[in-house]
Amino acid sequence: MNIPKIIKFLKTKAGIAIAVIVLGGGAAAYFFASSNGVKQELLKAERRDVTQIVAVTGTVKAASIINLEFLAAGRVAYRPRQVGDHVSRGETLLALDAREIDIQIAKAKATLDGNKAKLDQLKAGATPETVRQLENAVTASYLNALAALDTAITKSDKSLSTLRADIFLQNNKIRSDFQLALDTFTAGAENEMAKADADVAKARAMREGVRGIVVDQPKYDAIFSETPFLLGSVRNVLVTSSELLRRVVSAYVTQSTINAYSTDISTVRSEHDTAIKTFADAIAGIQAAKDVLRVKQEPPRAVDIAVLEAGVKTAEADLALLEKQKGDTILVSPVDGVVTNLGYEISEVARPNTTAVSLISISGVEIEANVPEVDVAKVAVGNPVSITLDAIPGETFTGKVTHIDPAETVVDGVTNYKIKISFDAKDPRIKSGVTANLDIETLRKPNTLTLPQFGIVERDEGKFVRKLVNGEVKEFPITAGIRSSDGYVEILSGVSEGDEVLNAGLKTN
Structure with missing residues (x-):
C-alpha cells in the first residue's frame, strides 16, 4: 500500500467526499446501536418511613359491646373507673400488679446495655x-x-x-x-x-x-x-x-x-x-x-463481632418480650365509650381469657371485616385504620381495631378471622350497612433503609439485587423486611444506604 499516494488523494475533492461518506456511515452505526440499546435505570437505597398495611373490605354495623380480657392471671392493682363512666380511647381501665415484671425489665435492660458495651468495646479496640x-x-x-x-x-x-x-x-x-x-x-x-x-x-x-x-x-x-x-x-x-x-x-x-x-x-x-x-x-x-x-x-475478628451482635439481639428480644408481657398487664380502652362492666375489684386475682371489662363505643356504629389467615397475625387490637366509605366518596375517616375473634370463620372455603373497627369520631352520615374500605396500619418503622419493590429480584432460593460492577451486571443476595403500601421494601442486609441497584422490573429505552 502506497501511503503517501493515499494521503495525497484524500486531500483532493473526491478524496474528501469519500472520507465524509465513510465517517458519516460510522457515526450513523454508533447512534443506531446506541438508540436501540437498552438503558438500565438505577435505583438508590434510601431511608424513609415504612408502613405495613393490611387492606380489607368490611361493612358498617350498629356498635356492639366490646369485651376486654387479660392474657395472663394476676392481681388487680389499678381500677380507676366505675360502671357507667365515660372513657376516652387509650385510657387505662384495669391494670395488674407488674412489679415483678418491672424488676425483670430492669435486669434485661442492664443485660442489653452490658452486651452493647462489650460490642462497642470490641469494635473500638484496646485503648493505649x-x-x-x-x-x-x-x-x-x-x-x-x-x-x-x-x-x-x-x-x-x-x-x-x-x-x-x-x-x-x-x-x-x-x-x-x-x-x-x-x-x-x-x-x-x-x-x-x-x-x-x-x-x-x-x-x-x-x-x-x-x-x-x-x-x-x-x-x-x-x-x-x-x-x-x-x-x-x-x-x-x-x-x-x-x-x-x-x-x-x-x-x-x-x-x-x-x-x-x-x-x-x-x-x-x-x-x-x-x-x-x-x-x-x-x-x-x-x-x-x-x-x-x-x-x-489485633483487630476484632468477624466471628467475635458476630457472637456479641447475637448477644445484643438476644437481649433486645428478651427485653421486647418482657415489655410485651408488661403491656399485657394493662387493659386500655380502644374507643371513646361507656363502661358497662368491670369484672374485678382491687386485689382480686384476674383470670386469663375471661372478660374483665366491657364497654360500648359512643360512635354508635362500628365496622366488621374478615381478615385472611395469612394476614391476621399482623393485625393487633389498637392498630390505626384509614377508612373510606362507598356512600361518602372523597372523604377519609379514621378508626382503631377494637376486637379480633380468636376463632376462625370460613367464607367460601377460605379461612378468615372477624375483626371490629371503631370510628375515632361520630358522624351522623355514617349508616349501618355501608361498605367500608379499610387500610389497617399494622406496623410502622421510621427512618428505615428501603428500595423500591421493582429493584428486587425474587426467586425460590431467595431475594437478590443487581448491581453494575466494572461494567458487568452481578447479583447480590439481600435480606428484606416488611413491604410498605407505597411499593417500598425494608432492607435488613445486603445493601447499604446510597447503594445503587438496577431496576429489575422496568426498563427504559
Missing part, C-alpha cells in the same frame, strides 16, 4: 492505656517466673544437700555402710547424683547471667525453656534414692535411721515438686499474658 497495662502485665509475668526459678534452684540445692547428708559421701559415692541388693543400681544412683549437681550448677549460672538486667524477653525465654529440664534431674535422683533406701540392708545403720532418711528425702522431694510446678505455672503465665496482649492489639 490498656495496652500499656497489658505490656506491664507481661513484664510482671517474666519477673514472677524469675522469682519462681530462684525458689526452684534453692529447693534443688536443699534436696541435693539432704541426699549428701543421708546417703552420699564426697564425690557422690554411696555410703560404705550400705550394702545394696544390686551393684548396678548403686552405680546408676551415683551417676544421677553427679548429673543433678552439674545441671543445677548450670541453671544457677544461667540465672546469675541475667541478674540485675532489665527484662530481656529473648534471653529470659531461652533460660525458661532450658532450666525446667535441668532442675528436673534433681527429681530423678530423689526418686532413685528413695528406691535405694527401700532396698538397702546394713549391719551398721538401724532401720529407724533408714526410715528417718526416707522421711527427709520425701520432704525435700515434695518441696522440690511444688517449686518446679510453681515455676512451670509461672512460665505458662508468661504465654497467657502475651496472648491477652496480642488479642487486644
Whole structure:
C-alpha cells in the first residue's frame, strides 16, 4: 500500500467526499446501536418511613359491646373507673400488679446495655492505656517466673544437700555402710547424683547471667525453656534414692535411721515438686499474658463481632418480650365509650381469657371485616385504620381495631378471622350497612433503609439485587423486611444506604 499516494488523494475533492461518506456511515452505526440499546435505570437505597398495611373490605354495623380480657392471671392493682363512666380511647381501665415484671425489665435492660458495651468495646479496640497495662502485665509475668526459678534452684540445692547428708559421701559415692541388693543400681544412683549437681550448677549460672538486667524477653525465654529440664534431674535422683533406701540392708545403720532418711528425702522431694510446678505455672503465665496482649492489639475478628451482635439481639428480644408481657398487664380502652362492666375489684386475682371489662363505643356504629389467615397475625387490637366509605366518596375517616375473634370463620372455603373497627369520631352520615374500605396500619418503622419493590429480584432460593460492577451486571443476595403500601421494601442486609441497584422490573429505552 502506497501511503503517501493515499494521503495525497484524500486531500483532493473526491478524496474528501469519500472520507465524509465513510465517517458519516460510522457515526450513523454508533447512534443506531446506541438508540436501540437498552438503558438500565438505577435505583438508590434510601431511608424513609415504612408502613405495613393490611387492606380489607368490611361493612358498617350498629356498635356492639366490646369485651376486654387479660392474657395472663394476676392481681388487680389499678381500677380507676366505675360502671357507667365515660372513657376516652387509650385510657387505662384495669391494670395488674407488674412489679415483678418491672424488676425483670430492669435486669434485661442492664443485660442489653452490658452486651452493647462489650460490642462497642470490641469494635473500638484496646485503648493505649490498656495496652500499656497489658505490656506491664507481661513484664510482671517474666519477673514472677524469675522469682519462681530462684525458689526452684534453692529447693534443688536443699534436696541435693539432704541426699549428701543421708546417703552420699564426697564425690557422690554411696555410703560404705550400705550394702545394696544390686551393684548396678548403686552405680546408676551415683551417676544421677553427679548429673543433678552439674545441671543445677548450670541453671544457677544461667540465672546469675541475667541478674540485675532489665527484662530481656529473648534471653529470659531461652533460660525458661532450658532450666525446667535441668532442675528436673534433681527429681530423678530423689526418686532413685528413695528406691535405694527401700532396698538397702546394713549391719551398721538401724532401720529407724533408714526410715528417718526416707522421711527427709520425701520432704525435700515434695518441696522440690511444688517449686518446679510453681515455676512451670509461672512460665505458662508468661504465654497467657502475651496472648491477652496480642488479642487486644489485633483487630476484632468477624466471628467475635458476630457472637456479641447475637448477644445484643438476644437481649433486645428478651427485653421486647418482657415489655410485651408488661403491656399485657394493662387493659386500655380502644374507643371513646361507656363502661358497662368491670369484672374485678382491687386485689382480686384476674383470670386469663375471661372478660374483665366491657364497654360500648359512643360512635354508635362500628365496622366488621374478615381478615385472611395469612394476614391476621399482623393485625393487633389498637392498630390505626384509614377508612373510606362507598356512600361518602372523597372523604377519609379514621378508626382503631377494637376486637379480633380468636376463632376462625370460613367464607367460601377460605379461612378468615372477624375483626371490629371503631370510628375515632361520630358522624351522623355514617349508616349501618355501608361498605367500608379499610387500610389497617399494622406496623410502622421510621427512618428505615428501603428500595423500591421493582429493584428486587425474587426467586425460590431467595431475594437478590443487581448491581453494575466494572461494567458487568452481578447479583447480590439481600435480606428484606416488611413491604410498605407505597411499593417500598425494608432492607435488613445486603445493601447499604446510597447503594445503587438496577431496576429489575422496568426498563427504559
